[in-house]
Amino acid sequence: MQKEFAEKPNTAAARPEPAADERVLAAERLRARQAAEEKKRRLIRRIVSAVLILVFVPSVILVGLLEWHDRQFYIVSMLIIALSMVPFFFMFEKRRPRARELTLIAVMVALGVAGRAAFYMLPHFKPIAAIVIITGVSLGSEAGFITGALTAFVSNMFFGQGPWTPWQMFALGLIGFLSGILFNDQITTKLKLFLLCAYGAFVTVGIYGQIVDTQVVFSSAQNVTWEMFLAVYASGLPVNLVFASATVLFLLLLTKPLLNKLGRIKKKHGVFR
Amino acid sequence: MRDAFDTVNPIVAFVFFAFALIMPMLVMHPVLLGISLACALAWLFILRGKRAWGYILKFALPVMLLTAVMNPLFNHAGVTILFYLRHNPITLESIVYGVASAGMLASVVLWFACFNAIFTSDKIVYLLGRFAPSLSLVLSMALRFVPLFSHQAKRIAQAQRGAGMGTRGGSILARARNGLSILSSLITWALESSVTTADSMRSRGYGLHPRRSFANYRFDGRDALVGGLLALGMLCTALASYFKLIGIRFFPSYKANEATPLFIAFCVIYALTLLIPVMMNSIEAYRWHLLRSRI
Structure with missing residues (x-):
């Protein structure tokens, strides 16, 4: 994600000036890709947080109960x-x-x-x-x-x-x-x-x-x-x-x-x- | 009057409270619990004056009674059986343990009462702002919103009353409906104004700098002194627990350390550490007395 952000302007500058509608298309494509990435990241975040609550917390509690039970x-x-x-x-x-x-x-x-x-x-x-x-x-x-x-x-x-x-x-x-x-x-x-x-x-x-x-x-x-x-x-x-x-x-x-x-x-x- | 401990750097104050709160929970030695309870009470009376009785009667006593009674009834461990209650043995150990845990809870509650007086919201925001900037921002905003919303609710209610839709007159149903409509416009206003606040924050450069807080506490010589004394007390505690000076066992039979000179020395150190705020207050009062007598 970060890398793409950095590279995009460079490649655009290196190439000869594209036509206007082409630039609009490229911008749209970039935006679509960003949206997809954002969606993916949100999904990952959701999975990670679900794992945290459903696995991490009970296991911490379990370890606590087993280790310090008395x-x-x-x-x-x-x-x-x-x-x-x-x-x-x-x-x-x-x-x-x-x-x-x-x-x-x-x-x-x-x-x-x-x-x-x-x-x-x-x-x-x-x-x-x-x-x-x-x-x-x-x-x-x-x-x-x-x-x-x-x-x-x-x-x-x-x-x-x-x-x-x-x-x-x-x-x-x-x-x-x-x-x-x-x-x-x-x-x-x-x-x-x-x-x-x-x-x-x-x-x-x-x-x-x-x-x-x-x-x-x-x-x-x-x-x-x-x-x-x-x-x-x-x-x-x-x-x-x-x-x-x-x-x-x-x-x-x-x-x-x-x-x-x-x-x-x-x-x-x-x-x- | 402002409490002498109130001006101490929040980090030092936080460490002090952590020590004072965790010790009774970790070591339920009756003597140490008594010391902790007495120190908390002494400070609470300095902080709150007569209102300290309210804390004791409302929070500490019910918790103590509940725990002291509940423990022997449900806990039948221990070897010294005093009598049987419906075929359940009531043991001396569980009674002793109940009393000890009652003392522990009471001292925790009383230390928390002192904590509430000293740790005002600006200190919490100051402490949190370093490693949780977003959370501390939400915290301080929420604290500010509460009085803001109640003020705005009054204004909306006044406007509604002017339009003949107040909550004073009419049937109960009509009054409830008007009250709900006040709530509804309050919520809409709050949500909209939150976005305005956010835009205003953004245009003033929120997020560009690391978080800074309104109250800026320096770490001065007195903080170093208090922190050093506190560290000394904690070091002594760690040593005492390492050399098994303050061990205690309730089950199956009660066994605490005897009052060796070393143990008594530790008790004195423990008491002095917990009395830091009280001592600071008395030094302050004495200094004030000197200043006044000179006039």
Whole structure:
């Protein structure tokens, strides 16, 4: 890719001046090739990130569990969670995102945080997960992960950081990432909306709830037992169900208008395509 | 008044917090946990005054109680069986471990309370800006957007009220509908203005330079002194753990080091390291006292 960029002007200059329509054709061909390359690169990036999340992270967790199975559960699990976020952030930094992408992600993060603050009187009834899911659906899995993780981090800057921060960041990021993989932004039929809501309910209970509750288990036990997990999950279930119902409600309300608005911005300004 | 530790270089401050937070999790020795808890409490009271009680009652105590109760109920390891609860043995070791992990969690929570007071957003952006420029930019923009959006939401609501579509009057359904339309125009405005912001950034040369942050912290003599003391404390900790001074075992039977002179010396060093912020504050207060008494 880089090499072609460098060579193209040289060869053009060396040759005698071509006719005008020929130059237009050449430019078009170049553009088409660039588009194809861009598409290929995006595909590769998607595969790499999918491999990272589906292979790298579980293997890190597995190694951690096998190597340190009876020592320092808490700190090791926290380190694993924090480290498993590094590849995502690294890849995001590495591709040097455009200013428009950054500001758009910042807006979605701020909406999530403001949503958490706006519903302060209803504990655990927050639109955070819904906004992260919609972001993942519309802007892609990478933006979904970044938005989810940063929403958790920034909202904890208002509500207090703690040992739970990395867990929440990872859980919300994962939700955004998966929604970007599983759905595209054509949520047109009622069936698709229903599927999205079902997905939202499932991930808030099954992923967010479990990950954050796991932190509670690890925080208090040296010999983690299955009964302990069950007890903590059972006691966390009501909270998770409230969060899930909030997510479903906000998905029903927000999916269509937000996807419309984001789609319009994407089309009008040519970002995240 | 500004805390004396607040002006320390963020890198040094970050290392201090990392040390203070990781130590209780790594070494759950009751004496060291007590020291850590006491140092965190002392600093928290300097930082927050009476509001520190809120942190203790709201965050630390529930976590402590939950852990201290839950552990003996679910963890039946240990050789000293005290009694049976529905055929499940309750052991002395698991009770001791529960209390120790309660102390660990409480000290982590209290150190995080101090962290929240010291690590304001500009410091986090400063720290992140070096190796994650895009992320720290998103972070600082999101932090700025939150108050901006709530301000804009108020303006939209005022305009809507002027047009007779406020959220104050009418049936609940109408009010909810008007509220949603305020939200809708807020989101559209936010998305559009984000693109304007991005264009403005681009035309001012975003991405041409390496990232610089608003707050510029120098690394001065005092930072070197604090950093050196901190490094000394960490070196002593590493040595102590290498020579198995601070080992502890809970299961199958509880075994901690005896109070040898070396262990006591280490405890003093550990306490002094964790008390750096408190000492800085008292030195500052003493200096202020001297200055005032001279007038």
